Amino acid sequence: MTLRRHLIRLSLRRMNYDRLTVVYLLLSAFYPVLKPSVFPEPWANATLHAGLALFVWFVPPLLRGTRHFALRLAGEIYLPLIFPLFYAEMEYLGVIYFPFENSLDPALIRLEQWIFGCQPSLEWSRAWPWPWFHELMEFAYFTYYFLAAAYVWLLMRASDLEPERRWDALRDFVRDLSVTMLICYTFYTLFPAWGPKYFRLGPIEVGGGPFTTIMRHIHENGAILGAAFPSSHVAASLVPWWHTWHRFPQHRWWMTALFVLLCMSTVYNRYHYVVDVFAGLLLGALVIYGGARLGDTARDRLRRLRR
8 A cells, every 4th residue: 555545544534623733732832932931941842742743643543543442542532631731831831921910810800890799709618618518619620530531431331322423422522622622721821810719819718628638739739820711620521511411311410410510619619710610611512512513524534435
């Protein structure tokens, strides 16, 4: 088989969100060069991004063509697995264009004051200073790290779906989740907001339990600043909630309960403003709607070839 035919086959399995990821990697490689004083080793970072862009362009489409289940699954879900890298970069990308004092926070605080007449993230936690409720809210916030994995697990063990329909459903899910997160990361770079906990309020004054300790450790050692608006916790969690609601009616109750509690926790725990939550809901809904309407070039081509 000629090299040209190999490349054509790869292009037929290259999803639109692969292309979007490459664009994001190349753009985010360029940002630090504009302000190298705040980003350590910007040229090494640019080289890493270029290597990742080449990886995304060739490797996932190659893995999608294999018959080995684990390799094919890796080719489908690779992007959420490298989100931690994009997340870690926000520590520096969030101050490329706007320093702390020029963030969106003052505007968001004024907006909340105009809408509610107060700061809900402050007033709610002060009105309910209960350690058990604080622990519940931290647990709900923590479930963000597992909701996507829970949906993938449900999908992979769904016996009523034909294999190709299962892979199509997985691609729909990864597409919506990936596009949502890439938009969030881009927004955090260009328009950072630090959130109530970091900008003016500080942590909740009451204690909790093990999940309170876990989340405190995460935010003291791994949390980024400037990633409040829109809430990626809400936007990204809407995606597994919606796909579970659509495909697995018997699991709606617990996914909905966790999603509602998670949205509440973002405000009670002072991680986000209420407007961050609404912006996250709007973003996630628009991505899900747009993804369903637009489809995917690679999958459409493969379907035409099979006819």
